[in-house]
């Protein structure tokens with residue numbers, strides 16, 4: 001039996017934030033969600049989350065995780081005090097307790113599985129993750145005997161200068177035989193610089209306690225301040241990009257690209273520099289995105305190109321080209337083999353296949369058929385100051401340059417609109433519409449009016 005306790009009650013003073021530390025965002029998910037994520041595939045029977053500072057907010061953030069048991073730590077008197085709060089919940093429990101720090105978000109599930117396995121196969125009273133850091137500042141130092149048995153853990157601030165030289169640090173990730181921990185937990189004393197009850201002090205009273213080094217020290221980096229948060233984001237990005245490249249995606253200048261871990265890419269996608277992929281975005285094979293593009297919560301089909309453009313909450317189908325400098329938003333849906341070009345904005349609009357909107361247009365709340373050509377500078381006037389109205393455009397219709405379609409308005413199929421028209425009434429199929437003042441010519445006008 002394995003129960004888990006996640007320490008998430010602290011405020012995180014060093015973040016200098018009104019937000020609880022464990023709710024700070026790391027690449028699209030909060031720290032504590034990532035810690036929970038590191039348990040995926042690990043067989044556990046119960047999962048406690050110890051909450052305190054802004055506990056309502058933490059509970060709310062974790063709503064979507066089933067079967068969490070929240071335990072309040074009203075005052076944050078230290079990590080040992082936090083674990084003491086679950087004593088009443090685990091009376092008579094005879095399994096192991098895996099303790100995770102809510103601010104250690106880069107752990108891999110594999111590492112936790114190995115820790116549990118080592119703990120159980122050696123029948124330890126406690127087993128903890130350690131790493132050797134070249135810059136161990138801020139971490140508890142782990143002191144072992146010559147058999148690798150842990151004798152004590154001393155916090156950085158409580159170390160003597162020679163003790164501080166020890167580079168073996170405590171990751172804040174432990175596995176305890178609960179019956180043993182239950183016995184020693186109530187005896188903790190706050191005899192330290194912070195006058196807190198340290199969970200790490202229990203190792204003095206337990207035996208045997210074993211330290212297990214992680215292979216990749218980056219996994220155990222804790223987040224205490226904004227600088228560490230940004231370092232973790234970078235590590236996460238590197239991991240993610242390495243995985244995508246291994247899966248057949250080309251990243252040109254990966255350092256300049258950011259990708260949320262909620263994004264899905266197919267093999268043979270090419271991502272160019274300064275491109276950012278966010279949220280629930282998928283990009284199909286053969287597409288080339290960037291340079292200089294932002295795609296968020298959007299589905300991009302095969303062989304699409306996107307150049308210096310922003311696409312949010314939208315769908316673009318196969319073979320379409322977008323940009324340079326286009327903006328698709330508010331559920332734009334662009335069909336296959338379309339061209340959405342320079343300085344074009346599409347909002348809540350659907351374009352049929354092989355439709356072009358190539359230059360300087362705004363289409364809002366518009367639906368077009370197939371093979372439509374929207375002339376340069378065509379604008380849908382979809383807002384009357386109070387409400388938004390719809391424009392419909394039939395198959396093969398062509399709008400002239402600089403025409404304004406005043407919604408609500410419907411244009412049939414095979415319609416041609418003369419340049420500069422302001423169309424306010426519906427147009428049936430197969431018509432030419434000229435809705436502008438006729439040109440007036442006044443020969444000799446300049447001579448009469450500019451005598452001097």
Ligand code: UD1
Pocket residue numbers: 007008009010011012021022050073075076077078079080081082101102103104138139140141153155169170171172197198199200221222223224
């Ligand atoms: C802790 C360890 C240290 C280790 C480091 C690894 C102790 C005493 N020290 O130090 O040995 O190297 O983690 O990252 O455990 N929390 C509560 N309630 C409290 C206090 C803290 O829930 O009363 C939570 C915090 O929200 C946080 C976690 O426990 O998620 C760790 O607390 P933090 O204050 O960051 O501990 P460190 O000083 O980093």
Ligand code: CA
Pocket residue numbers: 103222223224
């Ligand atoms: Ca910490």
